[in-house]
Amino acid sequence: MADLMHNEEHYVVLEPGADEVFLTVAEMLAYLKTLIQRHPQALSxxxxxxxTLERQAQVLLDRDCELELEPGRSVQWYAVRLEK
Known part of the structure; x- marks a missing residue:
């Protein structure tokens, strides 16, 4: 039986001054909602x-891979496939 965790889509988050973080889709949406609440001015x-906040996060996840929080400081995220 296949391990479903390795079939699920994941994201890696790159934030200046922080280690890369791997998140599930649900965790990534929660992370984006937090970013939006903290930096609403960063949204296009x-x-x-x-x-809704949920829709804003979903649009970012579906369409973008970077959010400039302030000049010179951006958060990036990329879909990744985790291997066993």
Whole structure:
């Protein structure tokens, strides 16, 4: 039987001054919601127009891989496949 954890999509998060972090899809969405709440000014107009925080996070996850929190400081995330 296949190990389902290794079939699930994961993300690696790269943040300046921090170690890389691997997150599941649910953890990544929660992380993005926290970033949005802390840095609402960082959102592009089309993302900020989304009706809910959940939708804003989902749009970022689906469409982008970077969020500039302030000039010269960005968070990046990339989908990765974890191997056994």
């Amino acid at each position: 107009p089309d993302v900020s127009r989304q009706p």
